[in-house]
Amino acid sequence: MRHQVGVKYTVLAALLAAVFGSTALQAQDKAGVPAQKKAASAPAGEQFFPVLSYRTGAYAPNGVPFANGYVDYLKLVNARDGGINGIKITFEECETGYATDRGVECYERLKGKSPTGATLFHPLSTGITFALTDKSFTDKIPIITPGYGRADSMDGTVFAWNFPLGGTYWTSSDMLVQHIGKKEGGLDKLKGKKIALVYHDSPYGKEPIPLLQERQKMHGFELLLLPVTHPGVEQKATWLQIRQQRPDYVLLWGWGVMNSTSIKEAVATGYPREKMYGVWWSGAEPDVTPAGEGAKGYNALTFLAPAGQGAVHKDILKFVHAKGEAAGNKEGFGEVLYNRGMTNAMMSVEAVKRAQIRYGKKPLKGEEVRWGLENLAIDAAAIKRLGFEGFMAPISTSCVDHEGGSAAQIHTWDGSKWVVEPGMLQPDMSIIKPMIRASAEKYAAEKKIVKRDCAKETS
Amino acid sequence: MIYRENGQFKSSYAADQQMLPIGQDRVFMVALLVFVFAVLPAVLGDYVFLSLLIPFLILTIAAIGLNLLVGYCGQISLGHAAFMAVGAYAAYNLVLRVPQLNFLLVLVLAGLVAAAVGLVFGIPSLRIKGLYLGVATLAAQFFIDWVFARVKWFTNYAHSGSVQTAPIEMFGWTIDSPVEKYVFLLSLLIVFTLIAKNLVRSHIGREWMAMRDMDVAAEVIGIRPVYAKLTAFAVSSFYCGIAGALWGFMHLGAWEPLAFNLTLSLNLLFMIIIGGMGSVLGCYFGAAFIVVLPIVLNQVPAWIGFPISTAMASHLEFMIFGALIVFFLVVEPNGLARLWAIGKEKLRLWPFPH
Numbered sequence: 001m002r003h004q005v006g007v008k009y010t011v012l013a014a015l016l017a018a019v020f021g022s023t024a025l026q027a028q029d030k031a032g033v034p035a036q037k038k039a040a041s042a043p044a045g046e047q048f049f050p051v052l053s054y055r056t057g058a059y060a061p062n063g064v065p066f067a068n069g070y071v072d073y074l075k076l077v078n079a080r081d082g083g084i085n086g087i088k089i090t091f092e093e094c095e096t097g098y099a100t101d102r103g104v105e106c107y108e109r110l111k112g113k114s115p116t117g118a119t120l121f122h123p124l125s126t127g128i129t130f131a132l133t134d135k136s137f138t139d140k141i142p143i144i145t146p147g148y149g150r151a152d153s154m155d156g157t158v159f160a161w162n163f164p165l166g167g168t169y170w171t172s173s174d175m176l177v178q179h180i181g182k183k184e185g186g187l188d189k190l191k192g193k194k195i196a197l198v199y200h201d202s203p204y205g206k207e208p209i210p211l212l213q214e215r216q217k218m219h220g221f222e223l224l225l226l227p228v229t230h231p232g233v234e235q236k237a238t239w240l241q242i243r244q245q246r247p248d249y250v251l252l253w254g255w256g257v258m259n260s261t262s263i264k265e266a267v268a269t270g271y272p273r274e275k276m277y278g279v280w281w282s283g284a285e286p287d288v289t290p291a292g293e294g295a296k297g298y299n300a301l302t303f304l305a306p307a308g309q310g311a312v313h314k315d316i317l318k319f320v321h322a323k324g325e326a327a328g329n330k331e332g333f334g335e336v337l338y339n340r341g342m343t344n345a346m347m348s349v350e351a352v353k354r355a356q357i358r359y360g361k362k363p364l365k366g367e368e369v370r371w372g373l374e375n376l377a378i379d380a381a382a383i384k385r386l387g388f389e390g391f392m393a394p395i396s397t398s399c400v401d402h403e404g405g406s407a408a409q410i411h412t413w414d415g416s417k418w419v420v421e422p423g424m425l426q427p428d429m430s431i432i433k434p435m436i437r438a439s440a441e442k443y444a445a446e447k448k449i450v451k452r453d454c455a456k457e458t459s
Numbered sequence: 460m461i462y463r464e465n466g467q468f469k470s471s472y473a474a475d476q477q478m479l480p481i482g483q484d485r486v487f488m489v490a491l492l493v494f495v496f497a498v499l500p501a502v503l504g505d506y507v508f509l510s511l512l513i514p515f516l517i518l519t520i521a522a523i524g525l526n527l528l529v530g531y532c533g534q535i536s537l538g539h540a541a542f543m544a545v546g547a548y549a550a551y552n553l554v555l556r557v558p559q560l561n562f563l564l565v566l567v568l569a570g571l572v573a574a575a576v577g578l579v580f581g582i583p584s585l586r587i588k589g590l591y592l593g594v595a596t597l598a599a600q601f602f603i604d605w606v607f608a609r610v611k612w613f614t615n616y617a618h619s620g621s622v623q624t625a626p627i628e629m630f631g632w633t634i635d636s637p638v639e640k641y642v643f644l645l646s647l648l649i650v651f652t653l654i655a656k657n658l659v660r661s662h663i664g665r666e667w668m669a670m671r672d673m674d675v676a677a678e679v680i681g682i683r684p685v686y687a688k689l690t691a692f693a694v695s696s697f698y699c700g701i702a703g704a705l706w707g708f709m710h711l712g713a714w715e716p717l718a719f720n721l722t723l724s725l726n727l728l729f730m731i732i733i734g735g736m737g738s739v740l741g742c743y744f745g746a747a748f749i750v751v752l753p754i755v756l757n758q759v760p761a762w763i764g765f766p767i768s769t770a771m772a773s774h775l776e777f778m779i780f781g782a783l784i785v786f787f788l789v790v791e792p793n794g795l796a797r798l799w800a801i802g803k804e805k806l807r808l809w810p811f812p813h
Contacts, residue, residue, distance in 0.1 A: 109506060109758075134623055134711075203715050
């Protein structure tokens with residue numbers, strides 16, 4: 001009996017060893033991102049960028065190209081410029097799987113990794129942003145959320161550490177309503193029209209609702225709110241409602257597999273894709289390609305960077321990919337989300353550059369980088385110099401305004417590529433500003449935050 | 460040789476009934492308490508507290524709560540994350556609307572609200588058993604998720620459905636640093652462990668266990684099933700309510716209904732299955748296994764200097780974690796607590812096993 005038990009254990013152990021061994025081998029084959037190797041401990045004299053990414057799970061199709069773009073740009077700055085004014089960039093990735101708890105764990109893991117701590121964080125998830133916002137007040141590390149996060153966090157007097165650079169869900173939904181109004185021949189023509197919002201049932205999807213309701217009151221259209229439960233692969237009930245109600249337009253606020261599922265359901269329901277408008281997180285290649293031909297005619301907002309390649313891509317090919325250092329096997333190179341990740345990295349690097357003017361050319365703390373973020377001014381000339389011409393709109397931030405202006409275009413999937421429609425959309429800030437103020441005040445009251453007085457701070 | 464109770468004579472009932480009857484266990488427990496209260500805060504960094512120990516402590520309270528119901532009373536529940544959510548939102552609303560309340564009182568009230576809700580969802584247990592009851596409690600999970608996602612009042616009309624909390628203050632003490640949180644939670648956990656330990660040794664616990672072992676026989680000897688089952692649901696939800704409030708206020712700081720979804724319910728169930736049904740100690744093991752192990756596994760490749768991509772580390776984490784669950788359940792279906800007991804048993808005979 002004893003002997004048999006022994007045999008059983010040996011077999012089990014051997015099996016485990018085999019499983020572990022084979023995956024380890026695979027890992028060596030696929031070693032996409034040798035991140036840990038680089039940043040086990042960042043020595044002094046280096047600027048440390050934590051990278052919260054998701055390369056697994058339901059949101060991986062969108063998380064991978066974004067992370068690749070972000071990491072590739074950081075590598076480019078090191079390879080081409082020798083770092084930020086000579087200060088080498090180090091970085092480390094941490095897999096969040098888009099889950100809030102793991103995101104917070106990654107944040108805690110990385111926030112103190114180098115002598116100066118983490119430069120800034122891109123949570124890449126609205127849920128994680130909400131959780132980290134809470135921590136930012138004590139940790140004093142900026143949270144950058146270009147095009148996502150809390151809409152009210154553009155108010156820098158309350159949200160001292162949040163930077164929704166270049167847009168929020170209120171500005172994006174406002175632009176979409178304006179665009180639809182234009183198509184109808186004027187915002188007043190929206191009266192009596194039916195607009196459905198198909199949204200991810202999480203803070204991310206719920207963010208645009210207040211703005212849409214505000215616009216609904218102004219223009220008298222009917223707003224259908226159709227939530228889709230995480231991860232969004234089951235949407236039959238939602239699209240049944242769309243079939244019954246026949247809305248004039250569908251706004252899509254999805255992420256990951258939810259987007260492609262929505263488009264496939266639209267095809268199955270026979271809802272015209274031309275009448276569908278996605279937010280900038282619902283308008284990338286992984287969202288439309290699974291639906292095949294059916295996705296043709298689907299529209300979405302662009303945010304900062306549409307698909308395509310520009311001067312900076314040539315540099316990345318030359319300095320990073322040619323050396324075989326491409327993140328994640330070049331997956332998604334030049335696609336919408338890759339470019340967005342790259343642009344996000346660029347804005348972060350520019351913020352550090354800006355802060356170096358004030359604090360000197362040395363590794364900077366998160367607190368110092370915030371000054372750079374608050375005084376960021378990337379104008380058309382700077383965009384051109386950085387090789388991002390055509391990939392972003394100028395932004396200019398201040399202590400009060402952490403968004404720095406927002407502008408976007410509509411692009412349409414023609415079956416093989418995204419075609420950008422000319423004409424910049426701009427949000428109507430006269431509607432958004434009072435809402436921001438009210439919401440931020442409420443947050444400050446709940447959290448018992450003392451508001452910053454921007455007039456008193458030296459800039 | 461070392462761990463043997465020879466020569467320790469009990470001369471009173473009190474001595475015979477004490478929680479740790481063996482002298483060495485008491486010494487070990489005192490040493491352990493000194494270690495966790497005095498040594499750990501001095502040597503560990505913030506990361507370990509915030510990412511490993513604080514979630515571990517809170518989920519242990521929740522696991523004890525669930526174990527009282529499932530392990531001791533034999534009623535399956537797949538909806539305990541929902542009772543945690545009730546506790547969290549009750550505490551949020553209490554703090555928001557009655558700001559002068561002491562946080563300890565808020566915790567107790569949040570627990571009571573959760574207990575009341577648990578009582579309501581425990582009513583089906585009077586008529587249905589086993590897996591059917593599991594499905595009925597699943598309804599609690601979905602219903603309560605829905606309520607907090609849709610009824611705006613509970614989230615104070617937050618437009619994204621996410622709520623946030625201010626740092627906790629009581630008796631002039633602001634609990635905001637990781638070590639303070641840890642000490643506060645550890646003290647709470649010890650209190651709740653003592654209560655649970657004593658509950659299961661008292662007449663209530665015996666009623667629960669009688670219901671679990673055979674409800675008809677229990678009824679015959681005069682145990683009222685209504686009382687036994689509903690108290691189990693209420694006490695269990697009370698624990699989970701408190702754990703939920705702590706999870707929201709101490710660990711997350713800002714949360715959305717998704718934070719208390721079905722995954723958390725299942726995780727709680729896994730904790731007590733892996734830790735050991737009907738064992739308070741098992742809750743500690745189970746919570747450590749489910750909370751701490753994945754995070755540690757995820758970082759092992761980096762620690763041993765093995766450069767792999769984060770995605771691969773994540774996949775490895777899932778595979779090894781799954782393999783370990785299967786391994787432990789194959790080796791000891793009664794959970795880690797049983798393994799611990801066997802270990803102690805072996806230690807008594809060491810070094811001369813028969």
